[in-house]
Amino acid sequence: MSTPRPAIQVAVVMRKERVPGAAARWQTWRWVLDEVVAHQTSFGDAPRRLRQSEDGERWLYPGFTVELFTDDVDGYLLNLTTDKPCWFVLWRMEEEASLADEPLARPVAVSLSYVDAGRWLDAQETVEQVAAPAEVLGWLSAFVDQHHVAEVKRRKRPESFRSLSDRFGNPASVSTTKGKPGGPHG
Numbered sequence: 166m167s168t169p170r171p172a173i174q175v176a177v178v179m180r181k182e183r184v185p186g187a188a189a190r191w192q193t194w195r196w197v198l199d200e201v202v203a204h205q206t207s208f209g210d211a212p213r214r215l216r217q218s219e220d221g222e223r224w225l226y227p228g229f230t231v232e233l234f235t236d237d238v239d240g241y242l243l244n245l246t247t248d249k250p251c252w253f254v255l256w257r258m259e260e261e262a263s264l265a266d267e268p269l270a271r272p273v274a275v276s277l278s279y280v281d282a283g284r285w286l287d288a289q290e291t292v293e294q295v296a297a298p299a300e301v302l303g304w305l306s307a308f309v310d311q312h313h314v315a316e317v318k319r320r321k322r323p324e325s326f327r328s329l330s331d332r333f334g335n336p337a338s339v340s341t342t343k344g345k346p347g348g349p350h351g
Contacts, residue, residue: 250296257271257273
């Protein structure tokens, strides 16, 4: 029987804010990732509005599980070795309003892996990041230390030893002898 993967429970806070400056002509409001926090039982399991004012809203989305996978250690290592290791959150706008009068930004997934974030971005998803706290980074670092295996560097063969080919991929040869005397140029 396999052991369970390391995991933590988190909640995502999304913020609706006014768009400043001239860009407000086209769009007066925008949604952004505000923070990722450790899940608490008092959050419950349903999304809820935390605050609403004339300047915007904050919504809490509880119940996300962030699991660590041994085959994604390189993605975690990439995150840990940046200047600002972070959470990656994939979110989408609702098609139709479900909890409020207007459609909300809804988090879909949370990860600590650069590989996950890259895959989501390649799929044209909205992905934002926010700094991860020191205790989460310590947990992630311990996992990476335990499971990361450095790739064996292979010696690159010098270019002079590579076989020659023409632009069509056919074998080619180079001669160091000059043209034959008496030929068309001699």
